Amino acid sequence: MSNTADVIIIGGGIHGASLAFHLGQRGLKTLVLEKNVLASGATGRSSGMVRMHYDLEPESRLAWKSFRYFRNWKEVVGGDCGFTRTGFIQLVPEKDEAAMCDNVLMHQKIGIPALLIKPDDVKRLAPHFQTDDFTLAAYEPESGYADPNAAATSLMDAAKRLGARLIQDCVVTEIQLASGKVTGVSTSQGDFSAPVVVNAAGSWAQPVAAMAGVKLPITTWRHDVMYVRNPQSVPEHSLAVIDNVRSMYFRPETGGLTLVGLEDDNPLGESPDGYTDRAQPGFVERAIDRICERIPVMEEGDLHSDNGGYDGISEDQRAVLGQIGPEGFYAQCGFSGTGFKIAPAVGLCMAELIVDGEAKTVDISPFDPNRFARGELLEGENAYDDIWH
Numbered sequence: 001m002s003n004t005a006d007v008i009i010i011g012g013g014i015h016g017a018s019l020a021f022h023l024g025q026r027g028l029k030t031l032v033l034e035k036n037v038l039a040s041g042a043t044g045r046s047s048g049m050v051r052m053h054y055d056l057e058p059e060s061r062l063a064w065k066s067f068r069y070f071r072n073w074k075e076v077v078g079g080d081c082g083f084t085r086t087g088f089i090q091l092v093p094e095k096d097e098a099a100m101c102d103n104v105l106m107h108q109k110i111g112i113p114a115l116l117i118k119p120d121d122v123k124r125l126a127p128h129f130q131t132d133d134f135t136l137a138a139y140e141p142e143s144g145y146a147d148p149n150a151a152a153t154s155l156m157d158a159a160k161r162l163g164a165r166l167i168q169d170c171v172v173t174e175i176q177l178a179s180g181k182v183t184g185v186s187t188s189q190g191d192f193s194a195p196v197v198v199n200a201a202g203s204w205a206q207p208v209a210a211m212a213g214v215k216l217p218i219t220t221w222r223h224d225v226m227y228v229r230n231p232q233s234v235p236e237h238s239l240a241v242i243d244n245v246r247s248m249y250f251r252p253e254t255g256g257l258t259l260v261g262l263e264d265d266n267p268l269g270e271s272p273d274g275y276t277d278r279a280q281p282g283f284v285e286r287a288i289d290r291i292c293e294r295i296p297v298m299e300e301g302d303l304h305s306d307n308g309g310y311d312g313i314s315e316d317q318r319a320v321l322g323q324i325g326p327e328g329f330y331a332q333c334g335f336s337g338t339g340f341k342i343a344p345a346v347g348l349c350m351a352e353l354i355v356d357g358e359a360k361t362v363d364i365s366p367f368d369p370n371r372f373a374r375g376e377l378l379e380g381e382n383a384y385d386d387i388w389h
């Protein structure tokens, strides 16, 4: 087994797998080193929402490019990503309605199927929703959700067919440097060498960057979700929703379930190895109250399960993409709780950056890891409050 590659990727989540796939398409041999098993980090816990609604144009562009993968996964990647089209609506508090209108215009300019609809239209799409606390909604009829485990597995399988190797149970402990360049890594399974090393370590991105002498302003973000069994009177409902009025999001899940997550009280700075088999105490009660406010008939539903997960979150809650520190060291991290849906396009753009020196599919220079040192934090053109508060 050769211990040499063109590119070493630290982290076998959706981002490591996407980058390995796209580098493989460009003829490079990659080595994905994963301390646990594929998709055992944020990816395996992700709610898998796939929508294009952002308040920052480069993020919408990444989501839109990625959407073409989700919709045509079998042809573009191979295998299945479990994409389910449900339609998606974004609700915002009254103070953000003008910003939402401008954001929908921005989405339409990019080509995203998006429109503004009234509460009556929402009622027609989702008759059980309570609709008297908003006057407008942004609607994406094509959006929905996918299965993050299936997406990561099929991307990694496709990467392997193109020559990539995944080594699991392999902890990277050191990044080797010589004359200001990366030369490889030391791991629990020995040393591996490559002129390029990519930090795709999710909520472990900060300690991994430190191994290369790089300080990244990324901390951890904990996020809990619950699954509710729908009441018998409403066995299915069909919309994925980000509900900023009630600080939550929810979507249907197969098997007559509804997945619910909350935008507030997601602790920062905990160990990424914290306990995630169950949600934090108090979460389920709060989430049940919120979902029943929006869908009152959910009072008749019951709890199916709950759990948590960790992602890396950056100072401006936006991705961190590009070269930083020693030559050959790249960051593909800091996805701040929204990185699943953009992973296909991010992997493509990072491959372009590494191979050609510049990303052409989408300009990812706004996500430059060096922006923090320059004090240039990203903010939406028509900004909402921070997603997570």
Ligand SMILES: Cc1cc2nc3c(=O)[nH]c(=O)nc-3n(C[C@H](O)[C@H](O)[C@H](O)COP(=O)(O)OP(=O)(O)OC[C@H]3O[C@@H](n4cnc5c(N)ncnc54)[C@H](O)[C@@H]3O)c2cc1C
Pocket (backbone or CB within 6 Å): 010, 011, 012, 013, 014, 015, 016, 033, 034, 035, 036, 037, 038, 039, 040, 041, 042, 043, 044, 045, 046, 047, 048, 049, 050, 170, 171, 172, 173, 200, 201, 202, 203, 204, 208, 223, 224, 225, 308, 309, 310, 311, 332, 333, 335, 336, 337, 338, 339, 340, 341, 342
């Ligand atoms: C509960 C939850 C719900 C979410 N819902 C959504 C959603 O609906 N839509 C959306 O778009 N995004 C969502 N996200 C965010 C999204 O899931 C993440 O942004 C995305 O999965 C990050 O992928 P990743 O590959 O960067 O990180 P990860 O999947 O965390 O992968 C990083 C990997 O690096 C490995 N690693 C770390 N350190 C080392 C080391 N030293 N050596 C070797 N390997 C190492 C880890 O084991 C891990 O497997 C959610 C996140 C969470 C936690």
